[in-house]
Amino acid sequence: MIDLEKANQEALSRLLAAQPLIVGMGIAKETVPGMKDKMLLHAGPPLTWETASGPIRGGVMAACMYEGWAKTPEEAEKLAASGAIAFDPCHHHHAVGPMAGIMSPSMPVFVLENRTHGNKAYVTMNEGLGKVLRMGAFGPEVIEHLQWMEKTLYPVLKAAIEHAVKKGEEPDVKNMIAQALHMGDELHNRNKAGTSLFLRTLAPHMVETCTNSAQLAEVFRFIDKTDHFFLNIAMAAGKASLEAAAGIEGSSMLTVMARNGTEFGLQVSGLGDRWFTCEAALPDVLLFPGFTREDTNRDIGDSAIMETYGVGGFALAAAPAIVQFIGGTPKDAANYTLEMYEITAGENSMFTIPALNFRGTPTGIDVLKVVETGITPVLDTGAAHKEPGKGQVGAGIVRMPMDAFLKAAEAFADKYLSE
Amino acid sequence: MKKLLKEGPKVVNIGVEQFYLDVKTQKAEAIVWDWKPPAASADLLARLKRIKGGN
Numbered sequence: 145m146i147d148l149e150k151a152n153q154e155a156l157s158r159l160l161a162a163q164p165l166i167v168g169m170g171i172a173k174e175t176v177p178g179m180k181d182k183m184l185l186h187a188g189p190p191l192t193w194e195t196a197s198g199p200i201r202g203g204v205m206a207a208c209m210y211e212g213w214a215k216t217p218e219e220a221e222k223l224a225a226s227g228a229i230a231f232d233p234c235h236h237h238h239a240v241g242p243m244a245g246i247m248s249p250s251m252p253v254f255v256l257e258n259r260t261h262g263n264k265a266y267v268t269m270n271e272g273l274g275k276v277l278r279m280g281a282f283g284p285e286v287i288e289h290l291q292w293m294e295k296t297l298y299p300v301l302k303a304a305i306e307h308a309v310k311k312g313e314e315p316d317v318k319n320m321i322a323q324a325l326h327m328g329d330e331l332h333n334r335n336k337a338g339t340s341l342f343l344r345t346l347a348p349h350m351v352e353t354c355t356n357s358a359q360l361a362e363v364f365r366f367i368d369k370t371d372h373f374f375l376n377i378a379m380a381a382g383k384a385s386l387e388a389a390a391g392i393e394g395s396s397m398l399t400v401m402a403r404n405g406t407e408f409g410l411q412v413s414g415l416g417d418r419w420f421t422c423e424a425a426l427p428d429v430l431l432f433p434g435f436t437r438e439d440t441n442r443d444i445g446d447s448a449i450m451e452t453y454g455v456g457g458f459a460l461a462a463a464p465a466i467v468q469f470i471g472g473t474p475k476d477a478a479n480y481t482l483e484m485y486e487i488t489a490g491e492n493s494m495f496t497i498p499a500l501n502f503r504g505t506p507t508g509i510d511v512l513k514v515v516e517t518g519i520t521p522v523l524d525t526g527a528a529h530k531e532p533g534k535g536q537v538g539a540g541i542v543r544m545p546m547d548a549f550l551k552a553a554e555a556f557a558d559k560y561l562s563e
Numbered sequence: 564m565k566k567l568l569k570e571g572p573k574v575v576n577i578g579v580e581q582f583y584l585d586v587k588t589q590k591a592e593a594i595v596w597d598w599k600p601p602a603a604s605a606d607l608l609a610r611l612k613r614i615k616g617g618n
Binding site: 145146148512515516518546550553554556557560561 | 599600601602603607608610611613614615616
């Protein structure tokens with residue numbers, strides 16, 4: 145018989161001990177393990193073109209044009225449907241991607257290293273809000289912006305990070321997350337403080353390595369107006385930390401939650417890399433003007449890694465201002481956090497919430513507690529239009545669907561009661 | 564019963580919120596407890612209890 149408590153505390157302690165740092169940048173095909181030509185990584189559990197949601201399809205079409213594999217959306221759609229492109233979840237490559245989560249071979253990526261355990265994680269740069277690839281948009285402005293990110297933004301950030309690493313000043317993402325929680329972020333839908341801290345940390349290195357002041361000003365301006373720029377980096381920090389907690393025999397703690405716009409999937413530490421999936425939820429969102437609830441796609445994105453990591457919806461009590469973006473009241477936000485303590489293995493030693501007397505965030509979702517209490521994890525998330533090419537429709541709260549947790553709990557019982 | 568008719572009911576609603584809202588519309592005193600039946604089967608819950616070392 146397993147010692148469930150001991151196994152979960154081991155998984156939690158590995159998660160809490162993780163020390164994710166930014167150690168470099170590179171081009172995906174040269175940097176991300178297993179990335180190949182004519183391969184696209186996507187958010188969530190595995191999918192096919194036939195089962196892909198609108199935003200995933202739109203993101204794939206944008207990536208095909210960005211890579212030069214297709215000249216028009218029609219050509220891109222035909223190519224994607226032909227089977228000539230391999231689709232694989234980001235999570236199968238130690239990577240994560242927000243919303244559609246599309247990563248193509250030529251895209252620049254951040255490289256994070258968990259200094260405690262030595263594993264690495266990868267993520268693309270955040271594109272900003274509105275009509276962007278990760279929301280399923282594929283217009284000419286989307287492709288031009290991706291090219292700008294590759295040609296203008298990437299070289300500045302890459303040189304600055306390499307400079308920082310050389311001086312032994314690798315940006316400490318865990319520390320930035322801890323500080324951002326004290327500055328009103330919850331690190332899923334509010335990354336204003338995290339983005340500011342990232343820019344403040346890297347700014348001297350950017351100035352010391354970039355001799356083109358116009359280019360540098362463009363980069364500063366872009367990051368300044370992209371409040372979610374830090375989200376991707378924080379997600380990779382979560383991925384690098386949670387991978388260290390995977391594979392603990394007898395642990396019922398989640399190491400992955402992710403959605404692809406069609407399905408929600410999760411992985412459990414003591415059940416290896418097996419996916420447990422069910423239909424993704426429909427987010428209850430505060431809509432941007434001009435959109436209706438019928439426009440909303442099912443829940444999408446690897447950004448659920450933030451709640452798996454112990455922040456995002458689990459740290460809503462730290463972010464009262466976020467209700468202006470996702471709806472509800474500051475009291476609702478605090479209540480969501482308090483509820484999540486019912487389903488976690490413990491409390492965070494580093495991420496604390498001032499409004500809760502600096503209590504650690506609820507951390508380490510226990511699949512068995514979810515099933516026993518009937519309380520499912522709460523996320524505050526962005527929502528994409530269900531049709532390709534339309535972009536974001538709003539942001540709000542969404543509960544992860546119970547069915548995947550039930551399947552995982554059944555498998556957990558099958559495995560550990562037979563031993 | 565006389566007290567109930569004289570002072571009006573004080574309602575504890577368990578489960579579906581709409582019943583609580585209906586009572587509140589009548590200006591009666593009421594609280595709601597957000598409760599749902601367990602999603603898991605009795606068999607699964609019993610197996611999970613065994614994993615935790617229960618009977």
